Amino acid sequence: MKKTTVHLHTRLQISPVDPRIFGGFLEHLGRAVYEGVYDPGSARADENGYRKDVLEALDRLDMTIMRYPGGNFVSGYHWEDGIGPREFRPRVRELAWQSIETNHFGTDEYIHLCRKMGWEPMMAVNLGTGTPEEARNWVEYCNIPSGSRYADLRVTNGHPAPHDVKLWCLGNEMDGPWQLGHVPAQDYAIRAQQAAKMMKDTDRSIRCVVCGSSGIQMDTYLEWDRQVLEYIGGLADYISLHRYVGNPNDDTPDFLAVTASIDHQIEQTDAVCRYVQARRKSKKRTYLCFDEWNIWYKDRAGDGMGKVAPHLIEEVYNLEDALVAAGFLQSFIRHADVVKIANLAQIVNVIAPLQTRGDDLLIQSTFYPFEMMCKRREGISLRLGVDGPSYEGKTNGTVCTVDACAIIHEDTLHLFLTNRHMDEAAEVSIAPADTGIVSVESAELLTGPDAKAANSFEDKNVVKPVTFEELTLKAGNAHMRLPALSFAAMTFKLG
Ligand code: AHR
Numbered sequence: 001m002k003k004t005t006v007h008l009h010t011r012l013q014i015s016p017v018d019p020r021i022f023g024g025f026l027e028h029l030g031r032a033v034y035e036g037v038y039d040p041g042s043a044r045a046d047e048n049g050y051r052k053d054v055l056e057a058l059d060r061l062d063m064t065i066m067r068y069p070g071g072n073f074v075s076g077y078h079w080e081d082g083i084g085p086r087e088f089r090p091r092v093r094e095l096a097w098q099s100i101e102t103n104h105f106g107t108d109e110y111i112h113l114c115r116k117m118g119w120e121p122m123m124a125v126n127l128g129t130g131t132p133e134e135a136r137n138w139v140e141y142c143n144i145p146s147g148s149r150y151a152d153l154r155v156t157n158g159h160p161a162p163h164d165v166k167l168w169c170l171g172n173e174m175d176g177p178w179q180l181g182h183v184p185a186q187d188y189a190i191r192a193q194q195a196a197k198m199m200k201d202t203d204r205s206i207r208c209v210v211c212g213s214s215g216i217q218m219d220t221y222l223e224w225d226r227q228v229l230e231y232i233g234g235l236a237d238y239i240s241l242h243r244y245v246g247n248p249n250d251d252t253p254d255f256l257a258v259t260a261s262i263d264h265q266i267e268q269t270d271a272v273c274r275y276v277q278a279r280r281k282s283k284k285r286t287y288l289c290f291d292e293w294n295i296w297y298k299d300r301a302g303d304g305m306g307k308v309a310p311h312l313i314e315e316v317y318n319l320e321d322a323l324v325a326a327g328f329l330q331s332f333i334r335h336a337d338v339v340k341i342a343n344l345a346q347i348v349n350v351i352a353p354l355q356t357r358g359d360d361l362l363i364q365s366t367f368y369p370f371e372m373m374c375k376r377r378e379g380i381s382l383r384l385g386v387d388g389p390s391y392e393g394k395t396n397g398t399v400c401t402v403d404a405c406a407i408i409h410e411d412t413l414h415l416f417l418t419n420r421h422m423d424e425a426a427e428v429s430i431a432p433a434d435t436g437i438v439s440v441e442s443a444e445l446l447t448g449p450d451a452k453a454a455n456s457f458e459d460k461n462v463v464k465p466v467t468f469e470e471l472t473l474k475a476g477n478a479h480m481r482l483p484a485l486s487f488a489a490m491t492f493k494l495g
Pocket of ligand 1: 027029071072292
């Protein structure tokens with residue numbers, strides 16, 4: 001394969017990387033909450049019923065923000081069912097995933113978990129079957145110190161200090177016919193405007209995320225976003241984007257090229273935000289909140305058959321999935337000027353990097369790119385010039401064989417590279433124009449025996465990072481040999 005050169009200049013900066021792009025998502029779905037983060041019956045549970053092994057693994061991902069409680073679940077959820085003494089909380093027939101919800105885990109437990117893990121809470125209100133007033137009451141319960149009905153209810157429930165939830169999603173995927181209470185854009189816009197106004201009247205410091213399109217496949221893609229943004233105006237601090245990708249035709253090169261399509265989705269949605277801002281002659285910019293992203297196509301069955309914590313959408317991830325997960329994060333970093341929040345959907349058992357089986361825990365391949373990148377996230381995203389071979393994916397268009405992004409922080413440079421080639425190593429040089437690379441601080445490589453290689457409970461270490469050795473420095477440039485189907489995360493000192 002022809003060589004690749006990554007050109008950079010430390011002054012060609014895009015924007016600081018918002019740490020909130022390293023967020024997660026916890027939904028009452030399948031075994032995400034029960035048997036996932038919360039499992040009082042497990043030998044691995046702590047005194048609060050949280051799974052210690054799960055939380056220790058999640059700690060390694062150092063997630064900044066955690067979206068809760070859904071997802072599709074939220075569109076039928078009444079938050080008051082999940083507070084107060086457990087013995088009085090109702091068992092509810094849950095329609096989005098056809099399950100039984102015990103409500104043993106609710107708002108106060110979630111906030112407690114967020115505090116324990118250092119996650120910023122991010123809550124979604126029910127704009128499917130719920131009312132704007134119910135949403136506003138939840139803000140009062142969470143954020144007002146005391147002296148009024150819902151604030152005092154929180155105090156009575158044993159939480160004198162406000163939960164102080166700053167970020168609120170105005171429903172979930174309301175453009176989708178599968179959503180409980182789905183309505184056309186104009187009707188959603190009215191609901192969302194009413195809710196946002198009352199929620200912000202209750203606490204002026206909160207920020208709201210309006211539902212954008214739930215995927216690029218929607219007939220109303222971008223038109224939904226335009227209508228909603230035009231109606232809701234300045235109340236929209238962020239607009240949500242969702243994306244689940246897959247390889248149903250077993251075309252790995254095309255699957256790995258999906259990053260180009262993620263780049264386009266971000267740029268198209270941002271274009272709508274800029275268009276509406278200009279039409280409204282407004283100074284206020286609505287930023288992007290990519291609050292659901294992942295690989296999801298192998299296990300789509302969503303019927304919980306009336307069970308508590310059924311096994312639902314427990315996708316098994318392999319090497320190619322891990323490379324695509326890296327691609328999502330690389331795309332967010334390349335668009336650091338517009339993507340301010342992003343949430344890996346989800347964190348445990350349900351389309352997740354972690355799986356529990358009894359008291360055992362499995363780390364899946366997609367865990368590693370997140371871990372490798374989260375510890376190198378501080379700094380400013382750089383504009384790169386990638387000069388090297390390219391190829392054309394069947395549906396996703398032409399991409400460079402080597403995918404790249406970089407973050408600079410003072411004299412530290414973090415660089416992330418994916419070699420998408422199926423069977424050839426990529427010779428790559430990193431060439432800073434205005435400075436030199438003086439040392440390698442750390443370098444890790446994720447690869448595996450083949451695209452379909454996956455970890456399992458029986459063999460947990462098939463796909464995991466190793467120290468990246470094939471890296472040399474010469475005259476201020478770095479030179480490396482990236483194996484076929486691999487992802488590298490590196491930190492250099494500049495000077
Ligand atoms: O993350 C799984 C589901 O995907 C969420 O509940 C929904 O918002 C999306 O369709």
